[in-house]
Ligand code: RUQ
């Protein structure tokens with residue numbers, strides 16, 4: 281729209297009262313009221329325009345869904361676009377009581393057992409980069425994968441019910457960052473290390489940083505039939521201790537390759553207690569670090585040929601093999617690199633630099649050519665071939681101070697987040713030179729995301745600035761402030777901020793935005809008794825009339841049905857010390873008829889969506905009378921949906 285046309289005038293011209301009239305004098309009832317509200321609230325025309333672009337009337341659905349990392353909240357956040365309404369927090373790496381995740385139900389196995397590494401129980405995660413599953417380079421709406429930087433784990437969230445179905449712990453490294461990136465047909469979910477350490481969780485003093493400390497790129501094989509990562513078919517490549525950072529998988533022309541940046545070719549391990557500089561300056565000495573170029577199709581072949589070692593149960597291509605086979609090659613990248621984003625056509629790789637003013641665009645065809653011809657400019661200290669920087673790049677784009685991440689639209693433009701300048705810079709990766717436009721955002725933007733932005737065909741229209749700071753944007757709520765998303769309309773000639781959304785539960789790192797009609801979520805679990813973790817009807821599910829309590833020595837099995845508005849059986853008599861298992865079946869098949877099941881004082885709490893099977897097991901180690909009840913206001917007689925657990929004391 282031409283901004284010089286008065287929006288107010290337009291609105292009034294459209295008002296039914298003005299139909300057929302040429303006058304836009306502002307006298308009509310709508311115009312009059314709108315004008316009064318604008319005056320009263322101090323709104324400008326562009327505010328009204330932004331509201332019109334994003335306001336979504338009651339009952340209207342959003343066109344896109346964002347799945348955002350919830351950072352150290354350990355969760356994922358589903359957000360509608362353009363309304364920016366928060367739709368759901370999806371519990372992933374930490375317990376969450378609304379979804380009944382981590383309070384005695386079936387999800388506990390995923391959260392507390394499967395995700396253990398070295399025996400420690402970890403109940404939080406630092407979610408970094410969510411990635412949708414892809415088919416032919418397009419989001420297919422089936423799964424989303426996230427990594428946990430803090431504990432080197434990857435989770436699979438099923439988008440049929442927005443539940444976490446699997447968490448795997450990386451057996452090699454202690455922390456990750458370059459994840460969870462998918463290859464264009466979700467053959468693999470890539471997870472690369474961040475802070476180097478001896479692989480497999482061994483001890484070694486910091487003196488051995490250069491000789492013993494290592495990074496790794498883990499290629500988790502995804503079994504699309506089962507919808508789970510297959511640990512047996514997964515493998516890894518050993519990497520130098522250069523602190524690998526962001527990563528991205530090649531697509532189209534560069535399919536079969538993965539790119540990872542890094543920021544510590546200095547091999548700084550901090551002060552080491554020896555008066556050396558902190559990592560902050562120790563790792564910022566060199567003007568260039570190394571972009572890691574990995575030929576994963578070739579690596580897959582090496583694995584098939586048996587050219588691997590086994591570390592902690594994982595097949596690992598050694599650094600020496602990766603180097604000699606050119607499965608791994610390096611190219612210099614300036615300065616304090618961050619962000620590594622492959623262009624939608626797969627031809628370019630854009631790398632930002634936290635201490636640089638440019639984004640560097642690497643040209644895949646040049647890289648491939650140099651590797652094929654064996655034209656290297658040298659080797660790094662670990663024997664990995666290094667390509668000449670100038671011969672590998674398309675060029676460099678002037679951006680501003682501290683470019684980080686880059687996303688793409690449908691018109692061939694790139695949008696880079698610029699942390700220090702607090703701007704979004706629009707530029708053309710095929711026509712490097714002057715940026716097209718810089719938009720100020722509030723403040724210190726980290727990640728940036730675009731509609732369908734990581735696919736081979738981004739949608740354009742919407743870009744989201746994921747800002748790290750928001751000091752004066754929202755009503756103050758104490759020294760810990762929410763993070764801030766700004767929805768930017770990039771469809772017009774100028775970028776416009778249309779909505780500010782505070783994110784009050786963790787610091788998001790990255791997100792993706794999918795066309796809403798690609799998502800086909802379930803309304804109910806069907807048939808009745810479906811175990812959401814197996815997608816099959818549980819052999820322990822009940823139908824109406826089959827409810828019962830069975831006792832086998834000190835083991836008590838309760839087969840309970842859940843339906844408006846009773847839990848059946850509604851009393852459970854056990855002895856102190858008994859091991860109690862309650863098999864719960866929701867007999868509901870009506871959409872949105874959700875119940876819950878909680879036992880007071882026993883830390884038992886599960887969510888019972890229609891048709892769902894759940895199972896809780898606990899030891900009745902506290903004698904007394906414990907009411908249990910339904911936790912969702914499901915019907916007029918919801919309060920009556922309750923019963924008693926009676927635990928008879930030992931003599
Ligand atoms: S990374 S701000 Cu947040 Cu995981 Cu670039």
Ligand code: CUA
Nearest residue numbers: 910912914918
């Ligand atoms: Cu069922 Cu409340």
